Amino acid sequence: MGESEGSSINKTESPQLQSLLDPVPEELSPVVEKDSETLSTISISQEPNQQAISTLDDQKVADDHADNKETGDHDDKKDAKDSTDRDAGLAKIVAEKRLALIKAWEESEKTKAENRAYKKQSSVGLWEESKKSSIEAQLKKFEENLERKKVEYVSKMKNELAEIHQYAEEKRAIVEAQKREECLELEETAAKFRSRGVAPKKLFGCFSA
Template sequence: MAEDKPAVVKEAPPQPSEAVKDVEEEKTAVVPAPEEKPDDSLAITIVEKIEASDERGAVLAKVMTEKRLSLIDAWEENEKVKAEDRAFKKITSVGAWEIAKMTEAEAEIKKKQEDLEKKKAEYAEELKKRIALIRKEAEEKRAQAEVKRGEDVIKAEKKAAKYRSTGLSPVIERRFFRLLGA
């Protein structure tokens, strides 16, 4: 395909009527004349016919060469078209494959995102439950602290009433009990 072609000078192809005449003349030139007395005028015409036959042979060779080159060009063009068709089909199939894979990947990404959103929602719900539990425990501890404070206040009031009734000071009582306990 990448061969250098020699420059061919094309002559106008002979008219169909001339081609028929050339073929008829060639047939007459090929057929030997009957063996009769050679006539000088006949010898000249035979020589002329042979010369015309040589020209015709060159023209026929040239026509055959052109025909062969034309067939080669047609074959080359056909092969190029086939190659382009194969390439187009391959490119089209690659494009379809790409679209299919992209769609598949996008579907997988979407599914993963949905799974992550679901897990995120579940985790958020779990955190809300933990926060509610912590608040409940904190409220219970506050309530216990309030109860304990109330008990301590009542206890302190009782002791203060006792100290008032006995006349002892709370500091003296503590020292006294320490001495007894030691």
């Protein structure tokens, strides 16, 4: 059965294969030749195109390599710039920290100096108040003593004035008493002279020879 099927296939395919193997008719030979020339032209023209494509590929590879190199150089420059910027940023941060520390130290030292000055001023103020209190106490005591002495002195002076006045009054009284006695004596003497009719000699003593 298989052999019959194979023989039938060979029988059916043999005319077609035979037709393909038959020589080309003359009327179709120019077309075939033209097609063959076209194919050869296409094949010849494809070779420069392949060379151009190969050249373009090489140029593209070179351009890609140059681009990669430029990109690498740009990346290196960018990395160097980033590193420089980072170093500058770190230096700026360090400088700012140093300035902040210096400012904090300055403020701390100023605060300490102000505290020392405040303590010294407080000590001077306490010393001043103590001395003033002592001097004021001495002055008050002196004024009290002076006032007491003044009172005593004024009282003493008043007593002396009273004594002087009293002594003067006594002197006046004595003088007045003496004057009265002398007047009485003179009146008595004058009465004697009147009764005797004799003039006193002392009155005319300046006229006697």
